[in-house]
Amino acid sequence: MLIAISGVPGSGKTTVARLVAATLTLEHVYAGDMFRRQAHERGLTLQEYLRHAETDSSIDRALDDRMRERAGTGNAVLEGRLSALMCDQAGADALRVFLDCSEAVCAERIARREGGATAARLAELQLREASDRRRYQDIYAFDYHDRTRYDAVIVTDTRTPEDLAADIVARARAHWRA
Numbered sequence: 001m002l003i004a005i006s007g008v009p010g011s012g013k014t015t016v017a018r019l020v021a022a023t024l025t026l027e028h029v030y031a032g033d034m035f036r037r038q039a040h041e042r043g044l045t046l047q048e049y050l051r052h053a054e055t056d057s058s059i060d061r062a063l064d065d066r067m068r069e070r071a072g073t074g075n076a077v078l079e080g081r082l083s084a085l086m087c088d089q090a091g092a093d094a095l096r097v098f099l100d101c102s103e104a105v106c107a108e109r110i111a112r113r114e115g116g117a118t119a120a121r122l123a124e125l126q127l128r129e130a131s132d133r134r135r136y137q138d139i140y141a142f143d144y145h146d147r148t149r150y151d152a153v154i155v156t157d158t159r160t161p162e163d164l165a166a167d168i169v170a171r172a173r174a175h176w177r178a
Contacts, residue, residue, distance in 0.1 A: 004087045007097075008129070014079060026077050029067070071089075095172050096152075097154065100153055110124075
């Protein structure tokens with residue numbers, strides 16, 4: 001069973017992916033954590049590393065190679081904005097889920113999680129999204145916001161992580177009739 005969870009920053013991807021993985025006893029593979037570790041290993045903040053990634057596609061390609069390889073082995077919850085694409089490129093049978101959320105709610109969640117003012121988090125979120133969109137378009141000609149690439153698009157603004165995870169688990173079981 002392979003589940004690809006994508007979505008906008010602050011939509012609840014990590015929390016929901018962890019719950020889904022725990023419920024189904026699957027490994028949770030988190031692209032964002034890998035990216036943050038790479039930044040930390042290089043002594044850069046996330047924002048600095050994102051700026052560096054805009055001019056050095058090898059950063060994204062190395063991460064994507066790892067995610068693609070993992071998609072090919074199945075039995076995991078892959079979390080990341082390109083997780084559906086990596087499953088496609090690996091030829092993997094996956095349930096592809098997109099978590100959507102309004103910018104205001106995403107910014108509030110990120111501010112609660114990481115601190116800072118919501119307005120500042122919203123500005124960072126918008127910069128990050130613009131950077132990621134450009135990079136993904138340049139490298140793969142891929143728009144992860146294209147809802148037609150997903151088996152399910154779920155709006156998370158007013159739903160609990162537990163409810164969202166239960167929804168995805170039910171969809172996964174139906175997908176594989178498990």
